[in-house]
Amino acid sequence: MYLSRLRLNPRHKQARTDLSSPYQLHATLCWAFAEPDQTPPRFLWRLEEGEIPTVLVQSAVRPNWERLAQRFPGYFAEASEPKPIPLEHLQPGQVLRFRLRANPTVTRKDPQNPDKRKRHGLKKVEEQLEWLHRQGQKGGFAVLGAMVAQSARVRMHKHTEGPPIVLQSVLYEGHLKITDLERFKETLAAGIGHAKALGFGLLSIARG
Structure with missing residues (x-):
């Protein structure tokens, strides 16, 4: 699994639209997983409140955030790379x-x-x-x-x-x-x- 921490630019028009609508935000995130004519794989996400809006995205496949950034230039406040989630340290009773x-x-x-x-x-x-x-x-x-x-x-x-x-x-x-x-x-x-x-x-x- 992969975890991405996306910091959105609140001054960007599309970002403001997405932050006001969970449906729209999910649709925008799908651009990193599939082409418009494809069905994207399921993924989990959560909007974290803060001075700079942050979206956590967890997925089984590696997303391509550059593709989303190319479609909406300036959408991200900073570049983001998905990181593998280490699960090997988990143990029963932990x-x-x-x-x-x-x-x-x-x-x-x-x-x-x-x-x-x-x-x-x-x-x-x-x-x-x-x-x-x-x-x-x-x-x-x-x-x-x-x-x-x-x-x-x-x-x-x-x-x-x-x-x-x-x-x-x-x-x-x-x-x-x-x-x-x-x-x-x-x-x-x-x-x-x-x-x-x-x-x-x-x-x-x-x-x-």
Whole structure:
């Protein structure tokens, strides 16, 4: 896997457009993975807030950011090269720091139509943390301690017309312990939860 840290130029017109729309930002990032007539491979990304907007991108294949820079000259505040993610140091029982922006949800029956089930964003901190623990049980890790650093309902439009899509955005930070190494590696590669194309699900880890 590869990890890229992209610093965007907030004065660039396309960058400003992308920063206001997760759909558009994902579409722009796809230029580094495939031609317009090709289907890009799946990748994970997360927008990090700061004085200079930074986008983390994790992918199974090496992206070509130069191709994106050629299409949008001045888009990046500085050049970026993808770096391989070392996984050989990971061990069962290892404790790591983590950071995750996710869309925690639960599926419930629709009271208006009992034959259908609808996905609902979890708003309470206790429910959000319980969701994270469940993801760990399925994903090969145990949450040792975690906090909700941010929690907000975000609205976004896929098209200029039509109703907005509303998602619960939660930023988790804390420590985890690897309980099943192979499953944990699969979780790192696949991401956690829903709405991955919209900037959710990238699990970042660092030595504790």
